Amino acid sequence: MDSMAALKAAVSAFRVRDQAAFTTTARGEELRELREVIDALEVEFSSSARAFQLQGGHLANGCPGVVSWLRQNCKMSGTSAADRVCVGKQLEALPHTAKSLANGRLGFQSAAAICHLYEQAAEQRENLVEEALVVHAEQMGVAEVRDLCRRVRYVVDPEGSQRDEEFNFSRRRLHISALSDGMHVIDAILDPVGGAAVKTALEALATSGTRDGRKHSQRMADALVEMAHHAMDEGKLPTKRGVRAHLNVSTTLEALQGLPGAGASELESMPISQKTLERLCCDCTVSRVMFAESVPIDVGRATRAIHPAARRALRARDKHCRWPGCDRPINWTSPHHIEFWGRGGPTTPPNLLSLCWFHHRLVHEGGWQVVKAGEEYRFIPPQQMSVLKEWRARGPGYSRAA
Ligand SMILES: [Zn+2]
Ligand SMILES: [Zn+2]
Structure with a gap:
C-alpha cells in the first residue's frame, strides 16, 4: 500500500471509532491530539506545496503561480494557499520553529505567523533571534503570537513596516x-x-x-x-458651486398641510412618507417654486424655517436633547416643531424642542407624541396615544394637557 492509501485508510478507520463511551475528559484529550495530527499534516502540505513550486508543477498546468494552482485544485482561498506556500518556504531555514511544531509545542497558525515575519523582514531577518521567538511563542495563544511578530517587525524592519503601511493605505x-x-x-x-x-x-x-x-x-x-x-x-462641509451640502426634498403645499390625497413628497427622487417629510421640514431651508403646466415660472428666495434669533433662544433654553435621559449636546440636536409648521405651528421657542437625530425620528416616524405640560414636556408612546385618542373619541370629560 502506498503512503497516501495508508493515510486515507487510517483516516477512514478513525472516522468509524466508537465514541459512545467518550467522557468529556477523553473527548478533550482527543481534540488536542487530533489538532496535533492536523498540524503535522499542514506542515506536510506546506512542504509539498513548496516542492511543487520549485519543480514548476503549476507552470506545467498552465497556472502562473502556485497559489492560483492550489486555489483551483485544492479548493482553498488565496490567503490560505499563500499561507501554506510561505510556511513551506520559510520552514526550511527555521530549525527551531520546525522542531517545536513537530513536538506539538507550537501550533501551525503560530508557526505560520513566525514564517510570515521572516518572509516580510527579508534582508533584516539576520536581526531576528529565532530561538527566543519560538520560546516565547510556545507560551502564547495565536493572537498573541501574531501581535508579537507585528511588534518585532516594527523594531527590526521599520522601513519595511512603513512600506507595508503605505501599501495597506493604498488598498482603502x-x-x-x-x-x-x-x-x-x-x-x-x-x-x-x-x-x-x-x-x-x-x-x-x-x-x-x-x-x-x-x-x-x-x-x-x-x-x-x-x-x-x-x-x-x-455647514462646514466644502460647498459645491457655492451651495452647501444638503438633502433636497420636493413637496407640494397640499403635502405640507397634510391634506388627504396629496401626492408623495420626494427626497433625491425617492418617495418619502408624510412623517419623514415633516421631520426633515422641522429644520430646513424652504424655496418656493411655482409651476405653470409643469414649467417653473417663479422661484422664491430661500428662507430658513426657523429664524436665527429663535434658534439662539432655543439653544440657551435646552442645552441638550430634551428626551428623558438623553445627553446629546445641543449642537447635536435639531429643533422639533411640537405642532408642525406646515399646519400652522409657530416657529417660536414655545413650539420648539431640541431633539437628537434618533429621538427626533422616534417622535415623527416612531409615533411618539410630545405634549407640553406647563414648563415640562411629556413624551407619550404610540400605544398610549391610541388609548388617549379612543378616550377622546368617547366624548365629554376628556381634555388633553396643553
Ligand atoms: Zn420634528
Ligand atoms: Zn436624544
Missing part, C-alpha cells in the same frame, strides 16, 4: 450603492489608523445616549447617519 476603498428599494449598502476597507478613527467616533455616538431596545449594529448605523447629518447641519 468605500462604495455606497442604492438598492432598488432605496436602502443603501456600504462596502469599505480602511487602513488601520483610518479604521480606528471611524470606529472610535462611531462607538462614542453609539454607546452614549439612552438605553433602549436598539442592537449595537443598529446603534452603529444610526451613529454614522447622525454624524453625516451633524456635518451638514454645521
